[in-house]
Amino acid sequence: MAKNKRDIDLDVKKKALEETAARLFMTCGYEATSMSRIAQELGVTPNTLYWYYASKDELLVGVLNRLLSDSLKQLPPIMGSSPKEQISWALQEFEQSRALVNTVHGKLSQSALIRDWHERFHRALESAVVHTLKAKGISTEQARILATVATFLVEGLLAHPHTEKQRDDILEWFGQNALPDPA
Numbered sequence: 001m002a003k004n005k006r007d008i009d010l011d012v013k014k015k016a017l018e019e020t021a022a023r024l025f026m027t028c029g030y031e032a033t034s035m036s037r038i039a040q041e042l043g044v045t046p047n048t049l050y051w052y053y054a055s056k057d058e059l060l061v062g063v064l065n066r067l068l069s070d071s072l073k074q075l076p077p078i079m080g081s082s083p084k085e086q087i088s089w090a091l092q093e094f095e096q097s098r099a100l101v102n103t104v105h106g107k108l109s110q111s112a113l114i115r116d117w118h119e120r121f122h123r124a125l126e127s128a129v130v131h132t133l134k135a136k137g138i139s140t141e142q143a144r145i146l147a148t149v150a151t152f153l154v155e156g157l158l159a160h161p162h163t164e165k166q167r168d169d170i171l172e173w174f175g176q177n178a179l180p181d182p183a
Helices: 005-028 035-042 046-052 056-072 083-095 098-107 112-135 140-159 164-177
Strands: none
Touching (some): 005 035, 005 046, 005 098, 035 046, 046 056, 056 098, 083 098, 083 140, 083 164, 098 112, 112 140, 140 164
16 A cells, blocks of 8 residues: 555654754763753754653663664675674674664663563564574574573673684684684
8 A cells, every 4th residue: 555645754753853863862861861852952852752652761662773784785795704703794784873873772671672672672682583594504493502601602792892813713713713614
């Protein structure tokens, strides 16, 4: 079914709202960014934001979904790369929104909405990694373990300070040791 003008306007407005919120959340911090501040940046009243999102946490989920969607559009070319290159790509993508990654992890115990989004994100990510690894001939059990390790690897590198050399050494090790040698 074709979208009508109202649907298109809604999409455009949500996109502007999510982009503004993302910028403020990443530059000022989630806790320091009020809905009023976002509304002020957009030139609307704070109540207007609540037409789109019932809460700031719900807006954060909208921002996360938009950023994830934008990243997934770039995914097909990376799929033929080595595991090291794929994890490196994921790190670069998430590095751009490190503040939001930290916000999500900080709110897991405080917000059921954020916790639910995080759990669904992990399941989807791990499922995609398992699917990719199985296509390379890796057993389901081994693929599940590797998907979990890769997820923890990415989150660990995002959450903890490290040098570029340390990151490269870890990715190199993972690429060499995580997957069996091709037959």
